[in-house]
Amino acid sequence: MSQATIPTKNAPYSELPAINSVLFEAKAKKGLTFDQIAKEIGKDEVWLAAAFYGQAKFSEEELKKVAGVLGIPSASALGELGNHWWPNRGLGPMPPQDPVIYRLYEGVLVYGHAIKAIIHEKFGDGIMSMIDCKINIEKKPDPKGDRVLLTFDGKFLPYAKW
Amino acid sequence: MSQATIPTKNAPYSELPAINSVLFEAKAKKGLTFDQIAKEIGKDEVWLAAAFYGQAKFSEEELKKVAGVLGIPSASALGELGNHWWPNRGLGPMPPQDPVIYRLYEGVLVYGHAIKAIIHEKFGDGIMSMIDCKINIEKKPDPKGDRVLLTFDGKFLPYAKW
Amino acid sequence: MSQATIPTKNAPYSELPAINSVLFEAKAKKGLTFDQIAKEIGKDEVWLAAAFYGQAKFSEEELKKVAGVLGIPSASALGELGNHWWPNRGLGPMPPQDPVIYRLYEGVLVYGHAIKAIIHEKFGDGIMSMIDCKINIEKKPDPKGDRVLLTFDGKFLPYAKW
Amino acid sequence: MSQATIPTKNAPYSELPAINSVLFEAKAKKGLTFDQIAKEIGKDEVWLAAAFYGQAKFSEEELKKVAGVLGIPSASALGELGNHWWPNRGLGPMPPQDPVIYRLYEGVLVYGHAIKAIIHEKFGDGIMSMIDCKINIEKKPDPKGDRVLLTFDGKFLPYAKW
Amino acid sequence: MSQATIPTKNAPYSELPAINSVLFEAKAKKGLTFDQIAKEIGKDEVWLAAAFYGQAKFSEEELKKVAGVLGIPSASALGELGNHWWPNRGLGPMPPQDPVIYRLYEGVLVYGHAIKAIIHEKFGDGIMSMIDCKINIEKKPDPKGDRVLLTFDGKFLPYAKW
């Protein structure tokens, strides 16, 4: 069942260390969700998934905990993601073609100017940080069809003037 | 003070009906925020801003109310946005260069796969709709710097199988 | 109410003869749908809309009928679309950003290879013509939400071998 | 006859699990069409082909049935496409260069605005869903050359206002 | 009937001298084809059409003859295309979206490598010149549908070695 859960050739994440495949495979074998693993290590599921995809950096301790939860025999096998490794963040060719990710992108296309206008009116000349930002996903049951609540909680940063 | 508030030549929204400029200018003259206008017509500020930017469609009644609030003498002046007009949605050349909008785009780059993975784990094979979706922006005061709470509340749509 | 119904500067159809605006405006003033006009001149609404957008060529007679239905005083005003004019077909920058058109594009992204495979299995090595092709849109009422039936009826063309 | 039926290096689907090649090869050896396999498992041929190309998700049961029909010895060999796998949909570099797929794309270029206009006139401000959409291909015999009937049956989704 | 026969804003040829519009309009008023004009001035219709589109350079004498045939009162009105003007050749954004031009482009996509291989086998390492090249279009009647005979007659240029 090698390399089953993520694309493996020429795909967006093909430049990830091979160890990432080990994480995905161990998760698949254990049959765990990101939420279940995240709760064990005291993190949110979105952040954890980002780390699996090489978009966030585990501390040494977090790496050990994940190895423990997934039953990866020796934490040293995860050494490739250790102190000297830094995420090279990104998604690959844009615009995204996968419909789930495209809808997020479409949110920028359709509502980007409106969101910018409201941020300016409420906060002034600046941005919502995507570095000091926490992302959360909730399932909101609804008889007409369940809803996804996707929240970005980002710090406002005013523009420097000098 | 003609055409002061939005770009006017070759800009993303240059293809909008000239009436949109009228809306922006009237708003600027009245010194009103989107939130103040939105409350008057019973809508959310983000949706209203989207409509100003030609990304949503006013009903006849909403158009009348907006004309009233902004003191645009005759509602008929807004006729161009009436029954026969449909939004031609979009942002213009991508990726966006404005830092406020780019940060939203960067959210897709960095967290797109993570968000997709969590949606699949919580809902199955499908998408979060960007059509049946409501967007909200809150200001969350914080001594270390106020935070932007940006929420997408979108219906989950499972993939058809046939 | 000049230039109300179609984008007028730098937009996809800005290269159309000015007469196209006259058609759209007359239609808006009469309050007619494409279907109502199409029935009057014995054509389908999709083809007629394509002709309004400069994507199909009216015959002299069709042009006269349309002028009559829309109450455009002198058919000669439509002369620009006459014998010496040929459509310069196309949509503008791709991929399309408007969600209605993007969904059609997404149909190509997601189902393109599947459609190709089935055409090959049913017809052999060749294509479905987009020149000898008729397009139809039906509204199919459904208690869970009305459905759009969009049909392409195109001639199969086998590849030449020589 | 390894990897015979689909491109294998740097091609659009090179990022698919290796198991997809197994499906295509078994189908080729059995000499079955998508239609024949689809009938055995109670699905449509277009959907089945999409699933073979990694653009749709088999349920566990469907995967078992397909394995049975194609004589793939152990269903577990298809485990890579099981519970933890989700389609990463898309076609690869656009515009498509293959003429069969390009013609679909050209349909968007030439008739996109016309289709959008008719949908608005018949349904209002919204889209035809490509998620809740069923696609069908029929062969329509014609003495002047057989025709392809390609139908998209998609749910209309009205835009949220809030 | 101003600016009727060619696109006039932001279109591929919008950068042409305004005099080109005069040529197209005079041709439309006279109701002449390129072939009819070409015969009068002793040139081929394809070359003449290219010159109308600003893709070839008239000599002073040719310009006079064209003015005469089209009844343009004073040849000096065509002075803009005179001695100091040089064609700035090109088509505009690629790939072309118009189906007629796209089919030529598709010929390059599908048969480019084959044509290159045959040229190499017949002539050696070099190219077919597109500068010293004459293009001809013939109509070949055929009961199954008339055919277009499009011929490029270009000089072979061997690669320099030094």
Add this chain to the structure above:
Amino acid sequence: MSQATIPTKNAPYSELPAINSVLFEAKAKKGLTFDQIAKEIGKDEVWLAAAFYGQAKFSEEELKKVAGVLGIPSASALGELGNHWWPNRGLGPMPPQDPVIYRLYEGVLVYGHAIKAIIHEKFGDGIMSMIDCKINIEKKPDPKGDRVLLTFDGKFLPYAKW
């Protein structure tokens, strides 16, 4: 002499079945031109070269003949190109950088609009088919330098109206 005659990694045709390399190598070993092989199997050299590059589909019988001419021991070795294989046509990244192919592309850039105009004048609103099209290359000796005669013989297809 493995993989000698065509690019083998990340190149335009890297997605071809491995069997195509076998064809090119056998041809190189035999020292045959496309014309020589084509004559043996009763086809034109351009079509044959296209088939070698995966841009056309051999029938079973043609495949056998080619195997015979090239001395490929068992026709079954060519099974990968058999009944279940369909060409995935295309050239790779555009515009083409190779000067031979670029000159064809330049022909579209410089003469595209002129060719379109003449086709319209001679045939009406429609296209020259690139599917029902035969391509021929002749060597025309000339004391000032031999010339390449490249002919496209394609069926005219009028636009459907409905």
Add this chain to the structure above:
Amino acid sequence: MSQATIPTKNAPYSELPAINSVLFEAKAKKGLTFDQIAKEIGKDEVWLAAAFYGQAKFSEEELKKVAGVLGIPSASALGELGNHWWPNRGLGPMPPQDPVIYRLYEGVLVYGHAIKAIIHEKFGDGIMSMIDCKINIEKKPDPKGDRVLLTFDGKFLPYAKW
């Protein structure tokens, strides 16, 4: 001397309010440098230039001071850049073709990964802010050729974990 100092049609900044031209022209007439104006209003020359190019937002007071220095009769003429205007930042088509700006871009191409590596080693997982960032340019005389000292002084922002 209208429109002398900045590009005015289809150029990167063509979407700026017309008032920006007024600023540039007044500056040219006065024969002042950015440094001279900046000193008068207590700002840095780089920030001021950015504001002239529509990449930063003047406060009401700064706008008044600038109007005074440049001798723009009535500050109200600058009202377009007032409270309701927000910068729509960006440079236009990339990569930049002007050699001065391209060299900055080349700095990212050649030294981007090295800068990223050193930032990680000195600060950890995070970025140098381009929002809370001050830019300075000094002239450093040198007998072998004067040197440009360009400094970015940006706040380090560590990645949020949650």
Add this chain to the structure above:
Amino acid sequence: MSQATIPTKNAPYSELPAINSVLFEAKAKKGLTFDQIAKEIGKDEVWLAAAFYGQAKFSEEELKKVAGVLGIPSASALGELGNHWWPNRGLGPMPPQDPVIYRLYEGVLVYGHAIKAIIHEKFGDGIMSMIDCKINIEKKPDPKGDRVLLTFDGKFLPYAKW
């Protein structure tokens, strides 16, 4: 722990000699920073990191020193980077998606024209060289958050006139 510290497949630097991986791995095993190594060989850390990423050329002597510091047994193992090797500089697909590198790119987008204007005012018509340019990174402690001081010290080059 093979190939742990840099991306290895299809990534920006995948075209580097394999020896670069050896450098990164030896550095990771020794647990040294670029600054520590740089001090040993008498170079700056930014230049050294650039050389590790294949963006600068080691002299023979520098290569020996680096090998010594990193404990790479035989300097000859680094022969691939010796006399006959020249950097093929560049970053890969642009714009960069990694947020650290993107912020540098955004500096060009937002402040490019301002920097150009100030260089012109201070130095005249010319550029800041990115070839004769030294780059330095300092950590500037700040109670509100440490700051990155990134300096480009580049020679001014006036444009030739002839």
Add this chain to the structure above:
Amino acid sequence: MSQATIPTKNAPYSELPAINSVLFEAKAKKGLTFDQIAKEIGKDEVWLAAAFYGQAKFSEEELKKVAGVLGIPSASALGELGNHWWPNRGLGPMPPQDPVIYRLYEGVLVYGHAIKAIIHEKFGDGIMSMIDCKINIEKKPDPKGDRVLLTFDGKFLPYAKW
């Protein structure tokens, strides 16, 4: 004969000051070549042509001389190109479609790596400056066809190491 000699709308140089058109028109009326004007002002024809196209900066004195040669009544009419104007260099959309310019571009495509290799072998790690570079064009008569001698005389700049 207004705006006759250069493209005037949306063309590569449409962002030039209007004064450039004046230069081109005066040159056309006088019937002078660049070489003739260049000799009068003591400059090379290539540099002068570059200045006409807005790619180089006239000194005040050069501007006066040019005005004199071309008979432009008042030198002040050329004030727009004076002290406060700086060239915004560039060609517009790439690759260039005009065959003359494309051939230069093709020189980079075909011989770029070879030129780089020879520069490295003759000069070491560095570049040929395009800022301190003089360009010359000579006509070399040849019975087999005259030849263009195009020479770049650029300073070699070695890479800084620090």
Add this chain to the structure above:
Amino acid sequence: MSQATIPTKNAPYSELPAINSVLFEAKAKKGLTFDQIAKEIGKDEVWLAAAFYGQAKFSEEELKKVAGVLGIPSASALGELGNHWWPNRGLGPMPPQDPVIYRLYEGVLVYGHAIKAIIHEKFGDGIMSMIDCKINIEKKPDPKGDRVLLTFDGKFLPYAKW
């Protein structure tokens, strides 16, 4: 020391026959420059380097000579570059990011229109051939810094008229 001197994976020349690496490696081992080899076989260094990079075609005899000079044991090892091989010319993704090659590209950006204008004035409507073109690089010593003399000697080709 395998594959040391040119990039080997996903790089511009990765599509070259493997034999090209053999050439580069043998050259590196011998410690010869292109000039030294070129003199031995009676060719210019630039042409030879182009041939090494797969951008020119060796004759059988040239190939033998090169093999002799480089001490490649059996000329037959170079058979891949023999009679049946034709260069597939090109540079890879554009614009080039390497500064040496970019400067050549920038020469086209900045001086392209000027060069075109002078060619037209000196030769008429036509191009400088890049096929019948010889390229030469000379080192011109200069106390202020040595200079690169890069010369293109290309045949002028007048446009055909027919």
